[in-house]
Amino acid sequence: QSVLTQPPSASGTPGQRVTISCSGGTSNIGSNAVHWYQQLPGTAPKLLIYNNDQRPSGVPDRFSGSKSGTSASLAISGLQSEDAADYYCAAWDDSLNGRGVFGGGTKLSVL
Amino acid sequence: QVQLVESGGGLVTPGGSLRLSCAASGFTFSDHYMSWIRQAPGKGLEWVSYISSSSSYTKYADSVRGRFTISRDNAKNSLFLQMNSLRAEDTAVYYCARGPYTYGDAFDIWGQGTMVTVSS
Numbered sequence: 001q002s003v004l005t006q007p008p009s010a011s012g013t014p015g016q017r018v019t020i021s022c023s024g025g026t027s028n029i030g031s032n033a034v035h036w037y038q039q040l041p042g043t044a045p046k047l048l049i050y051n052n053d054q055r056p057s058g059v060p061d062r063f064s065g066s067k068s069g070t071s072a073s074l075a076i077s078g079l080q081s082e083d084a085a086d087y088y089c090a091a092w093d094d095s096l097n098g099r100g101v102f103g104g105g106t107k108l109s110v111l
Numbered sequence: 112q113v114q115l116v117e118s119g120g121g122l123v124t125p126g127g128s129l130r131l132s133c134a135a136s137g138f139t140f141s142d143h144y145m146s147w148i149r150q151a152p153g154k155g156l157e158w159v160s161y162i163s164s165s166s167s168y169t170k171y172a173d174s175v176r177g178r179f180t181i182s183r184d185n186a187k188n189s190l191f192l193q194m195n196s197l198r199a200e201d202t203a204v205y206y207c208a209r210g211p212y213t214y215g216d217a218f219d220i221w222g223q224g225t226m227v228t229v230s231s
Contacts, residue, residue, distance in 0.1 A: 033215050035218075037218075044223050045206070090218075
């Protein structure tokens, strides 16, 4: 059971906008920044969004993040076939003297 | 370019040991905290451990504390994970990652991973 809760799956058609939610608690999302990682099939994870809503260089602006209270969301607009991947939210948890925690991942299908 | 390359994975029997390595290049290794993150087959990501830039501070997940030891050699731009008393549930791809820069930050660079299989 993951500390952060994500829906196991999401889907959309090309061009649509999809959102993926991430729910946590006061010791993790409520106290620290949320980061999002994209894992394309058969590859290592890649940083997609950091500090709630910041995009690393090279990440298209179709990807955006937000946070409110103990929840966060990843939005993908103008969905493309190459966006089909697993998406993970992550944060640091202040309980137990600090530890990294991840969501269980959301598998995004582009129909 | 900035790169992390893991090695040392393989098949080990329960109770055995394995040492993973991660070679860093393209950035000033000694300036950065480094972490290990694992992913069991078909499962999600699990943070394992991190080490501060000067090795003065380490932290571990409850699931590996007392069995795994993280270390680094800044002169050789290398990160290590010594894994002892291995269990079947330690079977996973182990990723080396750069970060967090400070507590709360993201893992901004990941290696390609090395597979560890614990089985008799």
